[in-house]
Amino acid sequence: xxxxxxxxxxxxxxxxxxxxxxxxxxxxxxxxxxxxxxxxxxxxxxxxxxxxxxxxxxxxxxxxxxxxxxxxxxxxxxxxxxxxxxxxxxxxxxxxxxxxxxxxxxxxxxxxxxxxxxxxxxxxxxxxxxxxxxxxxxxxxxxxxxxxxxxxxxxxxxxxxxxxxxxxxxxxxxxxxxxxxxxxxxxxxxxxxxxxxxxxxxxxxxxxxxxxxxxxxxxxxxxxxxxxxxxxxxxxxxxxxxxxxxxxxxxxxxxxxxxxxxxxxxxxxxxxxxxxxxxxxxxxxxxxxxxxxxxxxxxxxxxxxxxxxxxxxxxxxxxxxxxxxxxxxxxxxxxxxxxxxxxxxxxxxxxxxxxxxxxxxxxxxxxxxxxxxxxxxxxxxxxxxxxxxxxxxxxxxxxxxxxxxxxxxxxxxxxxxxxxxxxxxxxxxxxxxxxxxxxxxxxxxxxxxxxxxxxxxxxxxxxxxxxxxxxxxxxxxxxxxxxxxxxxxxxxxxxxxxxxxxxxxxxxxxxxxxxxxxxxxxxxxxxxxxxxxxxxxxxxxxxxxxxxxxxxxxxxxxxxxxxxxxxxxxxxxxxxxxxxxxxxxxxxxxxxxxxxxxxxxxxxxxxxxxxxxxxxxxxxxxxxxxxxxxxxxxxxxxxxxxxxx
Amino acid sequence: xxxxxxxxxxxxxxxxxxxxxxxxxxxxxxxxxxxxxxxxxxxxxxxxxxxxxxxxxxxxxxxxxxxxxxxxxxxxxxxxxxxxxxxxxxxxxxxxxxxxxxxxxxxxxxxxxxxxxxxxxxxxxxxxxxxxxxxxxxxxxxxxxxxxxxxxxxxxxxxxxxxxxxxxxxxxxxxxxxxxxxxxxxxxxxxxxxxxxxxxxxxxxxxxxx
Numbered sequence: 124x125x126x127x128x129x130x131x132x133x134x135x136x137x138x139x140x141x142x143x144x145x146x147x148x149x150x151x152x153x154x155x156x157x158x159x160x161x162x163x164x165x166x167x168x169x170x171x172x173x174x175x176x177x178x179x180x181x182x183x184x185x186x187x188x189x190x191x192x193x194x195x196x197x198x199x200x201x202x203x204x205x206x207x208x209x210x211x212x213x214x215x216x217x218x219x220x221x222x223x224x225x226x227x228x229x230x231x232x233x234x235x236x237x238x239x240x241x242x243x244x245x246x247x248x249x250x251x252x253x254x255x256x257x258x259x260x261x262x263x264x265x266x267x268x269x270x271x272x273x274x275x276x277x278x279x280x281x282x283x284x285x286x287x288x289x290x291x292x293x294x295x296x297x298x299x300x301x302x303x304x305x306x307x308x309x310x311x312x313x314x315x316x317x318x319x320x321x322x323x324x325x326x327x328x329x330x331x332x333x334x335x336x337x338x339x340x341x342x343x344x345x346x347x348x349x350x351x352x353x354x355x356x357x358x359x360x361x362x363x364x365x366x367x368x369x370x371x372x373x374x375x376x377x378x379x380x381x382x383x384x385x386x387x388x389x390x391x392x393x394x395x396x397x398x399x400x401x402x403x404x405x406x407x408x409x410x411x412x413x414x415x416x417x418x419x420x421x422x423x424x425x426x427x428x429x430x431x432x433x434x435x436x437x438x439x440x441x442x443x444x445x446x447x448x449x450x451x452x453x454x455x456x457x458x459x460x461x462x463x464x465x466x467x468x469x470x471x472x473x474x475x476x477x478x479x480x481x482x483x484x485x486x487x488x489x490x491x492x493x494x495x496x497x498x499x500x501x502x503x504x505x506x507x508x509x510x511x512x513x514x515x516x517x518x519x520x521x522x523x524x525x526x527x528x529x530x531x532x533x534x535x536x537x538x539x540x541x542x543x544x545x546x547x548x549x550x551x552x553x554x555x556x557x558x559x560x561x562x563x564x565x566x567x568x569x570x571x572x573x574x575x576x577x578x579x580x581x582x583x584x585x586x587x588x589x590x591x592x593x594x595x596x597x598x599x600x601x602x603x604x605x606x607x608x609x610x611x612x613x614x615x616x617x618x619x620x621x622x623x624x625x626x627x628x629x630x631x632x633x634x635x636x637x638x639x640x641x642x643x644x645x646x647x648x649x650x651x652x653x654x655x656x657x658x659x660x661x662x663x664x665x666x667x668x669x670x671x672x673x674x675x676x677x678x679x680x681x682x683x684x685x686x687x688x689x690x691x692x693x694x695x696x697x698x699x700x701x702x703x704x705x706x707x708x709x710x711x712x713x714x715x716x717x718x719x720x721x722x723x724x725x726x727x728x729x730x731x732x733x734x735x736x737x738x739x740x741x742x743x744x745x746x747x748x749x750x751x752x753x754x755x756x757x758x759x760x761x762x763x764x765x766x767x768x
Numbered sequence: 769x770x771x772x773x774x775x776x777x778x779x780x781x782x783x784x785x786x787x788x789x790x791x792x793x794x795x796x797x798x799x800x801x802x803x804x805x806x807x808x809x810x811x812x813x814x815x816x817x818x819x820x821x822x823x824x825x826x827x828x829x830x831x832x833x834x835x836x837x838x839x840x841x842x843x844x845x846x847x848x849x850x851x852x853x854x855x856x857x858x859x860x861x862x863x864x865x866x867x868x869x870x871x872x873x874x875x876x877x878x879x880x881x882x883x884x885x886x887x888x889x890x891x892x893x894x895x896x897x898x899x900x901x902x903x904x905x906x907x908x909x910x911x912x913x914x915x916x917x918x919x920x921x922x923x924x925x926x927x928x929x930x931x932x933x934x935x936x937x938x939x940x941x942x943x944x945x946x947x948x949x950x951x952x953x954x955x956x957x958x959x960x961x962x963x964x965x966x967x968x969x970x971x972x973x974x975x976x977x978x
Contacts, residue, residue: 749899753900755896756893759896760868764872767876
């Protein structure tokens with residue numbers, strides 16, 4: 124606990140140091156990120172032992188009503204802190220070269236963001252939690268509007284601010300309800316309060332409030348706008364950790380109200396299926412590489428929700444073995460998703476940094492120009508598509524195992540397991556297609572624009588974090604029995620199992636399978652080099668195919684790659700098609716954009732309706748100061764009359 | 769002594785409502801500030817009360833009139849043009865407000881200071897009334913001053929011992945506000961060639977304004 128507090132202190136102090144040392148370029152250039160790295164190491168040193176020890180607490184008084192500075196570091200918090208600090212180290216190193224303007228402010232806000240997220244994950248007082256939550260939101264909002272010059276990021280910031288505060292409003296209701304019932308805003312008093320509240324109400328408020336942050340469909344609309352707009356290392360933190368704090372909130376609230384009824388598990392499974400399938404389909408329709416990654420975050424949150432849903436459904440039925448597998452898979456996916464999504468976002472940032480564009484249709488052939496970034500992106504893409512020997516495979520395998528185990532027998536749980544299996548399979552296949560499309564379009568083939576042609580590899584400070592994250596992804600995939608242990612510990616803690624749980628045998632064989640696959644790949648590569656050694660190798664343009672005058676425009680585009688899949692799923696596509704016609708065809712074109720159905724079908728009509736109705740208020744709000752003061756005076760007189768007459 | 773002061777304050781309130789000549793308004797407000805300052809001494813002549821009285825009189829009866837008079841001179845506006853509520857009707861409404869305020873203060877547990885409470889209420893609502901029904905920024909500043917004076921008198925009636933820090937803080941706030949307003953009014957009148965706040969609402973963000 125002391126180490127955790129020390130990490131907070133370092134984060135804030137080094138952030139302030141970065142903010143106020145603008146004059147001294149050396150200090151301002153490095154003390155923020157260096158502090159972040161040191162603080163993250165401290166935090167990791169606090170979190171790793173806390174995974175397997177009794178909860179530690181710290182309580183300091185605070186003068187705000189109901190508030191106290193009380194922290195609690197238990198297994199659940201410690202597990203979520205792992206990816207936070209791991210990703211913070213990488214993002215901080217990355218930011219050293221990536222951030223090129225307003226560096227001191229950027230570093231200060233980065234440290235503040237990291238500290239507030241760590242505080243959200245460890246706060247044990249409702250007021251402290253909400254304060255940290257709000258700081259996290261506001262700081263990330265500032266990053267979303269960082270490039271406020273273009274209207275798009277300002278609009279993204281606006282959407283983000285509104286959406287996240289609607290979510291916070293639900294949390295306020297939940298916390299005040301609990302506070303008034305328990306008589307204390309300490310989380311320790313909440314279980315008593317939640318016993319007097321109907322579970323349905325608690326669950327609805329928690330899912331709406333935290334689900335907005337977690338990006339569950341259809342509460343996700345802010346996510347694909349806000350995450351791409353932020354600088355890439357912040358996108359990595361937002362997608363990697365911040366949306367997980369929403370999930371953490373739901374889990375934390377559920378620990379206060381055992382037992383969780385079975386229907387809530389099914390609800391989470393439903394949310395997971397919808398978020399997963401629709402998220403990945405919408406990702407398939409994106410052209411902006413960061414927007415595409417943001418939609419893929421929606422999908423991964425769906426997978427995680429699916430895992431937790433399976434777990435809760437099984438726990439309610441008394442099947443702790445299934446619940447353990449599903450929870451462990453979901454926990455491990457939380458960690459994994461942070462790693463590979465952080466990796467992918469930072470690689471995308473590196474690409475955008477080198478080429479000046481995020482539009483996939485303008486990229487191409489980057490693997491030759493940016494070998495390190497490209498290879499790391501490939502590793503991340505394989506990991507997120509759940510391919511062995513990477514880590515995504517392990518976590519999804521555990522969720523699969525849980526779902527398979529719930530199949531025998533009949534009843535709604537078997538049905539839920541079946542639905543989860545089907546959805547996971549669809550999601551997995553679509554994710555693979557999605558990332559094949561992204562990697563193929565951006566990194567393979569020939570450059571589609573001059574910007575992509577003149578790209579160059581990013582400096583070492585930006586590639587080292589990528590390599591580190593890629594190695595972590597590979598390591599977890601190759602040694603799942605080692606890295607999977609924390610996930611099982613956290614899952615056991617969630618299930619109140621005190622003893623050391625055995626790891627499933629499948630985990631060991633999965634590790635061996637991954638390792639042998641890697642060995643085969645390595646052997647093939649060595650064999651290829653052996654065959655080629657001493658021979659003359661000439662290189663030709665990709666897609667050369669013997670054409671007389673091949674151009675990059677003859678390649679498969681991202682749009683055309685996605686089109687068959689998207690139309691097969693009947694997605695609401697906005698297709699711009701100028702078909703080829705005539706004997707001597709003129710210019711023709713094709714471009715498809717996937718429309719977010721939550722936006723077009725739910726929010727747009729809803730907000731238009733609200734705006735229409737609220738237009739009536741214009742009669743009251745018309746800009747006359749006299750009238751406004753009259754309103755105040757009338758309200759005051761009314762209040763006075765109410766109290767006194 | 770206290771009753772006399774309160775009645776004088778009441779009369780200044782009525783006077784504020786009944787005229788549109790800006791110089792008279794400023795002078796009346798200055799007198800009101802003077803009486804309010806003296807009111808602080810009615811609870812016993814202590815060092816704190818004396819400080820408060822001196823500060824109040826200095827700020828409200830000397831500095832504010834000076835600032836406001838200067839602003840009036842620079843802007844060239846001398847009378848309130850077309851108030852929303854005529855002066856005769858204003859006095860009638862004033863009387864009505866006074867009745868309601870006495871009624872409301874009657875319910876307060878403030879003992880012998882009940883009268884101060886009702887006059888405090890009345891001064892507050894006079895301030896509101898001026899802000900709402902007058903057009904020039906000058907009258908509104910004076911309304912704001914009256915509003916603060918009402919709070920001051922009401923505060924005197926409630927607290928057993930005058931909390932001098934609180935009052936001084938309030939005074940400082942008002943001082944800053946009037947100071948800024950003096951500058952702003954001057955700016956407004958030189959920018960728009962009038963100090964009529966009702967005609968400033970074209971600055972609002974409503975799209976429907978034509």
